[in-house]
Amino acid sequence: MADSRLKRKVWIEAYGCPSNIADSEIIGGLLTADGFELAKNQTEADASIIVTCSVKDSTEHKMIHRIKEITKAGRPVVVAGCLAKADSSKVESVNSKISLIGPNSIDSTVHVVRSAFNNKKVLALDDSVLPKLNLPRARSNSVISIVEIANGCLSECSFCQTKIARGWLKSYRIGDIIRQISRDISDGYKEIWLSSTDNGCYGKDIGLDLVDLLDSAVSIDANFMIRVGMMNPMYIPSMEEKLIKIFKKNKKIFKFIHIPVQSGNDRVLKMMKRGHTVDIFKRLVKMFRYEIPRLTIATDIIAGFPSESEDEFQDTLSLISEVRPDVVNISKYSSRPGTRAGKMNRLDSQLVKSRTEQLHVLVKKISNEQNLNWKNWRGSILVDELTTDALIGRNFAYKPIFVPFAQCGLSKESAKDKLGSEIQVNVEDVSPNALHGSLLQ
Numbered sequence: 496m497a498d499s500r501l502k503r504k505v506w507i508e509a510y511g512c513p514s515n516i517a518d519s520e521i522i523g524g525l526l527t528a529d530g531f532e533l534a535k536n537q538t539e540a541d542a543s544i545i546v547t548c549s550v551k552d553s554t555e556h557k558m559i560h561r562i563k564e565i566t567k568a569g570r571p572v573v574v575a576g577c578l579a580k581a582d583s584s585k586v587e588s589v590n591s592k593i594s595l596i597g598p599n600s601i602d603s604t605v606h607v608v609r610s611a612f613n614n615k616k617v618l619a620l621d622d623s624v625l626p627k628l629n630l631p632r633a634r635s636n637s638v639i640s641i642v643e644i645a646n647g648c649l650s651e652c653s654f655c656q657t658k659i660a661r662g663w664l665k666s667y668r669i670g671d672i673i674r675q676i677s678r679d680i681s682d683g684y685k686e687i688w689l690s691s692t693d694n695g696c697y698g699k700d701i702g703l704d705l706v707d708l709l710d711s712a713v714s715i716d717a718n719f720m721i722r723v724g725m726m727n728p729m730y731i732p733s734m735e736e737k738l739i740k741i742f743k744k745n746k747k748i749f750k751f752i753h754i755p756v757q758s759g760n761d762r763v764l765k766m767m768k769r770g771h772t773v774d775i776f777k778r779l780v781k782m783f784r785y786e787i788p789r790l791t792i793a794t795d796i797i798a799g800f801p802s803e804s805e806d807e808f809q810d811t812l813s814l815i816s817e818v819r820p821d822v823v824n825i826s827k828y829s830s831r832p833g834t835r836a837g838k839m840n841r842l843d844s845q846l847v848k849s850r851t852e853q854l855h856v857l858v859k860k861i862s863n864e865q866n867l868n869w870k871n872w873r874g875s876i877l878v879d880e881l882t883t884d885a886l887i888g889r890n891f892a893y894k895p896i897f898v899p900f901a902q903c904g905l906s907k908e909s910a911k912d913k914l915g916s917e918i919q920v921n922v923e924d925v926s927p928n929a930l931h932g933s934l935l936q
Contacts, residue, residue, distance in 0.1 A: 504532045505608065506540035507633075510558065511548025513690040513724060515576055517641035518601055519546045522575065523633030525604045533633055537565065542611055544596075547576035547586075549656050551829040555582075559589060566590045571611035575601070577660035580620055582832055592616055598661050599623055599646055626667045628675045638686050638879040638915045640679035644672055644708060645691040649699060650727060653768045653835035654797065654828070661692050664700050673711050680717045685915050686879050686889070687712070688722045695730030695754075706737045713747045720877060722893060725753040729770035731779055739786050750787050751893035754779060755795035755824075759814030760807040763800055768835070773814060780818050791892045793822035798854055799847030800828045801839035808850050815857055821865045823858040827851045859927045866925035869894060873921045873935065878913045886913055888920070896920055896930045903934045 505526055509519035522544060523533050534540035543565045547558045558578050565572050566589060573594045574586050580597035587593060594607050594617045603619035610617045627643045634640075645666040648658065676687055689708070691697060697705045705726070712721055731738065731754065742748055756776045758764050764772065776794075783790055796811060815823060827847050830837045841847075876888030876896050884907070885897045898920055900910050920932040 524631030547578035695726030759811035
């Protein structure tokens with residue numbers, strides 16, 4: 496008799512960071528390996544899985560709204576990701592029959608989904624010892640492979656609910672990571688994203704550091720690029736010289752660093768329990784830029800942290816004006832349940848909104864000015880994405896460059912053949928978020 500599971504379709508949607516996207520790919524891979532089929536849309540699915548993010552209250556509201564929508568279909572629902580672990584009671588208040596999978600419990604996926612189809616609720620929230628490497632995957636991009644190098648972190652940021660969900664640092668062995676990268680490259684993936692809660696503290700629990708991993712990764716004899724994910728500034732000084740050296744000398748590493756500062760004031764950073772100072776951040780940026788002038792620098796800012804004064808907010812504006820990051824991810828402070836900051840008195844919402852708007856105006860101006868430095872640049876980009884009417888590729892500094900299909904003589908269908916290829920372009924115009932180019936013949 497044919498296995499009835501073969502006819503069961505599961506819809507998976509994911510939100511948030513690259514680690515969540517990678518988790519959704521593993522969930523899909525485990526299910527297809529067990530005989531399930533992945534649905535092309537939620538309507539045709541026999542069950543749905545949503546991989547949630549809980550980093551902000553606005554994100555949480557979006558997750559809860561989406562869970563309510565999916566529940567209305569009357570089919571089994573499984574909630575995975577950070578919200579499932581960090582605030583399971585809130586998820587269960589939407590639908591008491593929902594099964595949950597924590598971010599460190601993905602190896603329970605098949606059991607949870609089978610049980611859901613049998614109307615049995617399962618809470619798989621205990622941390623697994625299984626690393627999220629060398630597992631089946633249902634890829635969401637044919638060029639980009641997201642490789643998780645660790646789970647959890649060493650920090651105790653007072654505003655962060657992700658720590659509640661993902662826990663303390665557990666670094667994966669370099670050999671296991673390299674096997675995953677090598678396999679992905681053999682399968683045709685050209686862009687490797689090294690991802691974790693905080694890449695800066697990778698290896699500190701096993702007597703290694705990120706540079707040890709990068710040394711092994713760049714030694715793989717193949718044509719590919721590595722994007723190093725977020726590194727908190729407090730963990731970089733212990734390896735700064737050798738980190739800058741490998742970034743500078745090795746062409747397989749995108750000249751891109753994401754180092755979130757969160758505030759331009761030391762008192763606020765202390766309240767955030769960030770573990771670094773403004774001067775540490777400024778010195779790191781100065782050193783990296785001196786050695787790698789074309790480096791792309793991304794950072795994060797939280798506006799309106801509890802007790803932040805107007806003068807302290809002005810310190811943040813001054814820092815951004817001085818450092819001039821290429822990319823700034825701006826967040827209004829969100830009070831997250833279970834965090835230390837969640838117990839602090841919040842600032843007036845209109846004041847927080849005003850500060851966020853001021854940051855957006857400043858950042859948009861600086862980002863556009865930084866991108867103007869790339870106007871008339873000519874060089875190679877790796878095509879890793881398509882829009883409805885343009886190729887998107889990344890140059891050596893991970894700058895996104897849009898090239899219209901029409902300018903390349905491509906249709907939307909034929910453009911798919913360009914994914915994963917390298918093309919030569921000229922940057923003709925810029926915007927705050929991207930460069931715009933043409934194909935060089």
